[in-house]
Amino acid sequence: xxxxxxxxxxxxxxxxxxxxxxxxxxxxxxxxxxxxxxxxxxxxxxxxxxxxxxxxxxxxxxxxxxxxxxxxxxxxxxxxxxxxxxxxxxxxxxxxxxxxxxxxxxx
Amino acid sequence: xxxxxxxxxxxxxxxxxxxxxxxxxxxxxxxxxxxxxxxxxxxxxxxxxxxxxxxxxxxxxxxxxxxxxxxxxxxxxxxxxxxxxxxxxxxxxxxxxxxxxxxxxxxxxxxxxxxxxxxxxxxxxx
Numbered sequence: 716x717x718x719x720x721x722x723x724x725x726x727x728x729x730x731x732x733x734x735x736x737x738x739x740x741x742x743x744x745x746x747x748x749x750x751x752x753x754x755x756x757x758x759x760x761x762x763x764x765x766x767x768x769x770x771x772x773x774x775x776x777x778x779x780x781x782x783x784x785x786x787x788x789x790x791x792x793x794x795x796x797x798x799x800x801x802x803x804x805x806x807x808x809x810x811x812x813x814x815x816x817x818x819x820x821x822x
Numbered sequence: 823x824x825x826x827x828x829x830x831x832x833x834x835x836x837x838x839x840x841x842x843x844x845x846x847x848x849x850x851x852x853x854x855x856x857x858x859x860x861x862x863x864x865x866x867x868x869x870x871x872x873x874x875x876x877x878x879x880x881x882x883x884x885x886x887x888x889x890x891x892x893x894x895x896x897x898x899x900x901x902x903x904x905x906x907x908x909x910x911x912x913x914x915x916x917x918x919x920x921x922x923x924x925x926x927x928x929x930x931x932x933x934x935x936x937x938x939x940x941x942x943x944x945x946x947x948x
Contacts, residue, residue: 716884747933749933749934749935751867751935753867757940758917758919758938758939758940758941759859759867759917759919759935759938760938761922761934761935761936764922764933764934764936765933765934770936802866802867804867804869804934804935806932806933806934809881809883809931810869810871810883810884811857811869811932812869813859813866813867813868813869814866815866816866816867
């Protein structure tokens with residue numbers, strides 16, 4: 716199976732900060748990478764598909780980049796509603812594994 | 823709008839079985855695969871597998887072969903997850919999720935998941 720490693724596991728930030736989360740795949744996955752946001756007690760929400768595609772309805776402050784094994788999710792200006800846990804997921808090869816998650820907390 | 827609505831929380835004893843349903847609406851049911859994802863308490867997301875909504879053919883991740891069964895009833899646009907011989911470690915929230923890719927021919931593997939059910943908590947305890 717392809718292993719997905721996210722870093723950091725948690726980050727403390729303030730409203731207005733720029734936040735960057737990284738995801739590394741154990742082997743090359745081209746741009747078959749998605750990012751999800753999950754708030755407590757809620758289902759995950761798709762933010763980014765195909766490494767850099769912004770899902771409909773998602774604010775433009777979210778962006779994704781990368782290819783091969785290294786990927787980044789950036790929140791350009793953190794808003795109060797962005798405090799959540801973020802997961803990457805590879806869509807290159809079954810089983811479609813998730814990263815361990817990054818919790819974005821209020822500083 | 824696309825919506826997946828799952829059945830309510832379940833409490834079962836070890837060794838029992840449970841069925842979780844996932845009712846789809848707002849799109850043509852047979853054109854997008856349905857995936858299942860598990861989340862143990864306080865843990866991350868674990869991909870269980872998927873079912874082809876056109877053919878009903880399931881594919882299971884290695885950790886979910888044997889006791890886990892995916893099925894469909896296209897007449898009521900509903901997917902099901904059956905778990906047999908429940909163990910305490912099966913306690914988790916189970917999500918169904920629709921694949922983003924439009925696949926009218928029904929021969930596509932999943933990619934990303936653009937719509938999720940609200941989750942069903944299955945608790946296994948004696």
